[in-house]
Amino acid sequence: xxxxxxxxxxxxxxxxxxxxxxxxxxxxxxxxxxxxxxxxxxxxxxxxxxxxxxxxxxxxxxxxxxxxxxxxxxxxxxxxxxxxxxxxxxxxxxxxxxxxxxxxxxxxxxxxxxxxxxxxxxxxxxxxxxxxxxxxxxxxxxxxxxxxxxxxxxxxxxxxxxxxxxxxxxxxxxxxxxxxxxxxxxxxxxxxxxxxxxxxxxxxxxxxxxxxxxxxxxxxxxxxxxxxxxxxxxxxxxxxxxxxxxxxxxxxxxxxxxxxxxxxxxxxxxxxxxxxxxxxxxxxxxxxxxxxx
Amino acid sequence: xxxxxxxxxxxxxxxxxxxxxxxxxxxxxxxxxxxxxxxxxxxxxxxxxxxxxxxxxxxxxxxxxxxxxxxxxxxxxxxxxxxxxxxxxxxxxxxxxxxxxxxxxxxxxxxxxxxxxxxxxxxxxxxxxxxxxxxxxxxxxxxxxxxxxxxxxxxxxxxxxxxxxxxxxxxxxxxxxxxxxxxxxxxxxxxxxxxxxxxxxxxxxxxxxxxxxxxxxxxxxxxxxxxxxxxxxxxxxxxxxxxxxxxxxxxxxxxxxxxxxxxxxxxxxxxxxxxxxxxxxxxxxxxxxxxxxxxxxxxxxxxxxxxxxx
Numbered sequence: 001x002x003x004x005x006x007x008x009x010x011x012x013x014x015x016x017x018x019x020x021x022x023x024x025x026x027x028x029x030x031x032x033x034x035x036x037x038x039x040x041x042x043x044x045x046x047x048x049x050x051x052x053x054x055x056x057x058x059x060x061x062x063x064x065x066x067x068x069x070x071x072x073x074x075x076x077x078x079x080x081x082x083x084x085x086x087x088x089x090x091x092x093x094x095x096x097x098x099x100x101x102x103x104x105x106x107x108x109x110x111x112x113x114x115x116x117x118x119x120x121x122x123x124x125x126x127x128x129x130x131x132x133x134x135x136x137x138x139x140x141x142x143x144x145x146x147x148x149x150x151x152x153x154x155x156x157x158x159x160x161x162x163x164x165x166x167x168x169x170x171x172x173x174x175x176x177x178x179x180x181x182x183x184x185x186x187x188x189x190x191x192x193x194x195x196x197x198x199x200x201x202x203x204x205x206x207x208x209x210x211x212x213x214x215x216x217x218x219x220x221x222x223x224x225x226x227x228x229x230x231x232x233x234x235x236x237x238x239x240x241x242x243x244x245x246x247x248x249x250x251x252x253x254x255x256x257x258x259x260x261x262x263x264x265x266x267x268x269x270x271x272x273x274x275x276x277x278x279x280x281x282x283x284x285x286x287x288x289x290x291x292x293x
Numbered sequence: 294x295x296x297x298x299x300x301x302x303x304x305x306x307x308x309x310x311x312x313x314x315x316x317x318x319x320x321x322x323x324x325x326x327x328x329x330x331x332x333x334x335x336x337x338x339x340x341x342x343x344x345x346x347x348x349x350x351x352x353x354x355x356x357x358x359x360x361x362x363x364x365x366x367x368x369x370x371x372x373x374x375x376x377x378x379x380x381x382x383x384x385x386x387x388x389x390x391x392x393x394x395x396x397x398x399x400x401x402x403x404x405x406x407x408x409x410x411x412x413x414x415x416x417x418x419x420x421x422x423x424x425x426x427x428x429x430x431x432x433x434x435x436x437x438x439x440x441x442x443x444x445x446x447x448x449x450x451x452x453x454x455x456x457x458x459x460x461x462x463x464x465x466x467x468x469x470x471x472x473x474x475x476x477x478x479x480x481x482x483x484x485x486x487x488x489x490x491x492x493x494x495x496x497x498x499x500x501x502x503x504x505x506x507x508x509x510x511x512x513x514x515x516x517x518x519x520x521x522x523x524x525x526x527x528x529x530x531x532x533x534x535x536x537x538x539x540x541x542x543x544x545x546x547x548x549x550x551x552x553x554x555x556x557x558x559x560x561x562x563x564x565x566x567x568x569x570x571x572x573x574x575x576x577x578x579x580x581x582x583x584x585x586x587x588x589x590x591x592x593x594x595x596x597x598x599x600x601x602x603x
Contacts (some may be wrong), residue, residue, distance in 0.1 A: 019334060023566035099319070103318060103319050103320070103321055103322065104316035104317065104318055104319065105316060105317050105319060106315065106316055106317075107314060107315055107316065110317050128366065128391055129393075130386075130392065131390065131391045132361060132386075132389050132390060132391075132395075132398070133388075133389050133390060133391060133393070133395060133397065135399045144501070163394055163395060163396050164394060165388070165393055165394055165395050166392065166393055166394040168384050168387040168393070170380070172383075172387070172390070172392045173380075173383060174383075175366070175378055176364075177383060179362075179379075180375070180379065181322065181379050184375055184379075185319050188319065188320075222363070223375055224365055224366040224367075225363060227363050228363065228366070228367060228372040228373040228374070229372075229373055229374065230373060231372055232372035232373065232416075232417040232425070233374060233375070248558075
């Protein structure tokens with residue numbers, strides 16, 4: 001049976017949407033690996049997919065989607081005996097940033113949200129935190145063993161000059177706040193309950209920082225507001241969290257890039273963590289969104 | 294034979310199709326005005342908490358501190374479940390962020406405005422199956438309060454107070470800690486509530502709390518300052534205890550110069566109390582009817598609380 005499935009990729013600039021899509025296409029096109037989803041038919045126009053996958057195969061920075069072009073990728077996939085016609089619009093991260101700034105959503109993109117049965121919410125492992133000054137002063141006091149001074153005084157009690165304050169702007173939004181707002185926009189437009197697969201990209205950086213927990217635990221630690229939002233809206237959305245390393249390492253570091261290029265099977269570059277289960281199956285987030293429950 | 298219409302005439306008679314909009318507007322995300330707040334309350338019942346106090350008494354800091362707590366994790370037994378004013382919250386938190394470039398935590402003053410501004414929070418109890426709760430938080434600007442303090446006419450402009458489920462009157466702890474300013478601080482807080490009572494703004498279902506803000510400053514100033522705070526509480530209780538059915542007192546250090554364990558205690562309990570409807574006794578008086586010229590949002594509050602509790 002052929003079912004239509006519309007998914008939406010969401011995320012800020014540099015959150016890994018296009019890299020994920022490039023690795024996904026490489027895996028599906030190879031048809032050799034043990035993936036949950038298999039490719040059944042080809043997209044009508046594969047120029048975009050070939051272009052981004054070529055970058056991925058060379059371990060080059062995958063060319064990001066341009067602001068003015070929302071790329072729509074169509075794939076025929078199968079999971080067991082069920083076949084899907086999958087449509088994924090790939091709006092640029094700047095497009096999502098523009099939604100936050102201008103408080104407007106393009107009509108076409110709005111239509112994509114309304115049709116979507118599931119969202120893949122991408123977030124790069126390195127998040128903009130929005131650290132509180134009061135908290136950082138507490139840390140400094142503990143580390144220095146000194147008591148912090150009141151505003152406007154130095155350690156000797158003398159007056160200090162006020163530092164120049166940078167005005168607030170939308171670019172200063174902590175990542176978790178921006179993502180909650182984007183999800184709120186999307187939930188306003190859909191009437192039914194949707195599934196949300198949160199993909200924490202560049203998961204290799206998380207592991208490199210000696211974090212040994214699950215992607216859920218990472219989300220709880222690094223983006224507690226987003227985690228609460230997802231948990232407390234379980235009547236409107238069902239969610240899960242994946243850690244995905246689609247490049248396999250830091251391709252800006254020559255040694256790492258070279259090691260990745262040396263691998264005979266590029267699939268070995270991929271790592272997907274769901275709960276404590278690790279695999280190289282990059283179709284898992286999509287499969288989770290499509291599976292019958 | 295009739296003359297053929299000119300090209301211009303044909304063009305003019307063809308109905309001009311309006312271009313389809315290329316974009317769809319979404320909510321502004323900043324602090325809400327009366328109309329936005331009403332839209333929130335029309336979707337779901339919302340609890341309105343109003344913070345009143347002299348300029349720099351800590352109203353906006355209290356608002357910002359509540360949001361900051363959820364940014365760091367579940368708070369007061371609730372999960373964060375959403376907000377229509379995320380950008381508004383972010384703006385009032387900015388001066389307590391490293392990204393501001395500042396060296397010390399600060400808060401912008403409540404903007405001077407004729408109209409109330411609201412911050413929306415949706416929260417949900419951490420227990421399984423808990424209901425979602427909508428809360429509107431509003432700070433009356435120092436300027437609006439200054440006008441209201443001296444004039445009943447100006448107080449009556451604050452019609453949204455009829456809608457308030459909780460009114461928090463701040464007593465500035467930093468001023469209580471300074472001998473030259475402490476009596477002024479006491480009088481300021483007292484006269485705010487006096488003005489509201491005089492204008493019959495406090496409904497019988499409204500919880501009113503005097504909150505001593507910046508408790509860290511009082512404690513740092515020593516025993517005499519703490520003693521003066523205790524005396525102030527006794528005086529305010531004696532003055533208003535008989536006239537305000539649900540009067541309470543609380544001490545808070547919402548954002549001490551340095552975050553530490555013990556002084557932060559109190560904000561979670563305060564939020565829970567401020568957002569819990571008042572239990573009415575059997576002989577409780579009916580709520581006052583809002584004036585005819587009250588804005589629709591203020592009337593809504595009266596309709597909602599009357600309907601819910603009847």
